[in-house]
Amino acid sequence: MEKGTITIRGIFEDMLTILNIFENRDVLRSTYTPDYLPHRxxxxxxxxxxxxxxxxxxxxxxxxxxxxxxxxxxxxxxxxxxxxxxxxxxxxxxxxxxxxxxxxxxxxxxxxxxxxxxxxxxxxxxxxxxxxxxxxxxxxxxxxxxxxxxxxxxxxxxxxxxxxxxxxxxxxxxxxxxxxxxxxxxxxxxxxxxxxxxxxxxxxxxxxxxxPPYDANQLRDILQERAKMAFKQGILEETVIPLCAAYAAQEHGDARRALDLLRVSGEIAERAKSAKVLEAHVKQAQEKIEIDRVVEVVKTLPTQSKLVLLSAVLLCYDGNITTGEAYNIYKQMCRIIGIEVLTQRRVTDLISELDMMGILNATVVSKGRYGRTKEISLSVPIDSTRKVLFEDYRLKPLEEYRPSSQTKLYA
DNA sequence: CTTCCACGGGAACACTGGGGTG
DNA sequence: CACCCCAGTGTTCCCGTGGAAG
The missing domain is CATH 3.40.50.300 (P-loop containing nucleotide triphosphate hydrolases)
Structure with missing residues (x-):
């Protein structure tokens, strides 16, 4: 971002001169119900x-x-x-x-x-x-x-x-x-x-x-249909719609996803003051949507879940995590910030919930003589997750916290 | 075959926010 | 007003269980 030296005068004119590439953006929102449903x-x-x-x-x-x-x-x-x-x-x-x-x-x-x-x-x-x-x-x-x-x-x-x-x-x-x-x-x-x-x-x-899920061709038809209403003429590069369709087809043929992608691509293009929506914008949009999703989910997590997630984040630097380790870290952190400590039973439930939401990946592994545990790995970008977690004021004191190695199982 | 650790199902409980009744 | 009833939610307690290393 620039420093505080922007000239106020003319700022709105400047913004208004941005090419408005949308004819009607709402058509691309998931709340909009079309009159005509292709392939259904x-x-x-x-x-x-x-x-x-x-x-x-x-x-x-x-x-x-x-x-x-x-x-x-x-x-x-x-x-x-x-x-x-x-x-x-x-x-x-x-x-x-x-x-x-x-x-x-x-x-x-x-x-x-x-x-x-x-x-x-x-x-x-x-x-x-x-x-x-x-x-x-x-x-x-x-x-x-x-x-x-x-x-x-x-x-x-x-x-x-x-x-x-x-x-x-x-x-x-x-x-x-x-x-x-x-x-x-x-x-x-x-x-x-x-x-x-x-x-x-x-x-x-x-x-x-x-x-059945839509295939890439059907998604293309749907997008084409909506794009006619949503964008001004000739704004989209030819490859944009097929690309959106292809991305969404990979994600189990989700039409909502495809439409979001197209809309966000348009918004990114608009903000970049581009006269056209380009393939590159779609790629950016794909990333943005994923990150937004994670940020949104993590932000709205209850404190206890955040704490559990945080212990996973802190541990993930040294390879795979087991529930036992994570629980120890979790306990320590609870004490530090003065929050009631939940039982291990409950924490495994929280971990499973995080797993469901696609933030974590937890699989049960049997380690023979050393018992049975869940091996946890993060399935979201670590750094942005960390950042979001520390936005919570209750977790702030933990920013300096480093898990002490005394928690290692084998002494 | 034993052993070990956490998994995960189920019951029980505490608490919340609301209602109806005397 | 006090008191008990109700559904819902989050939690703890108890416990049987899986499965490979030893």
């Missing part, structure tokens, strides 16, 4: 085929939708849902589509509560017994003749006790006099059903729709 007509048709019976006054089968992230599950489901409601209105058949994202609403109570609130029933955030909320919802729903489609996005995120609600919901039809319910579960966890109560599994999975 099979899935749209499949879902519509199931739901059409609602318009004939029958209860549609429950549906389970599988597919990795960014394969268009949510977009398709919402789209078909809207279309169903619209058509229902046209024909005078009351269809209600309720969309719930279980990543936010992730407990039975909250799920039932938000369903009830959808029918304008007042339910407190907490406090009631669950069955009371359940019957509140049931009564509200049953007050009229209608068909309700409940879409549960990311059902797998419903925590362990979640299958209790699912079980109730799949059986709710026998309790209802006038209304009918059918469920649409959306998940990106292919093994989700293995975990489920068999009764729920068979009922929820009456119909299954698979969303």
């Amino acid at each position: 007509s099979d899935q749209v048709r499949a879902l519509a085929t199931v739901l059409v019976s609602a318009l004939r006054g029958e209860t549609p089968s429950n549906v389970l939708i599988y597919g990795k992230t960014g394969t268009g599950k949510t977009a398709v489901a919402k789209h078909v849902g809207q279309e169903l409601e619209r058509t229902g209105e046209l024909y005078g058949i009351p269809c209600v589509v309720i969309y719930i994202n279980c990543e936010v609403v992730d407990t039975q109570y909250r799920l039932l509560a938000s369903l009830a609130r959808h029918f304008d029933r007042e339910v407190p955030m907490t406090g009631w017994p669950t069955d009371q909320v359940y019957s509140e919802f049931k009564n509200a729903l049953d007050s009229d003749k209608r068909i309700a489609i409940i879409m549960l996005d990311e059902v797998d995120k419903l925590t362990d006790k979640g299958d209790g609600v699912l079980y109730n919901l799949t059986r709710i039809n026998s309790d209802l006099k006038k209304a009918k319910v059918s469920l649409i579960g959306i998940t990106n966890d292919l093994k989700f059903t293995e975990f489920l109560d068999p009764r729920v599994r068979s009922s929820l999975g009456e119909e299954e729709i698979i969303f």
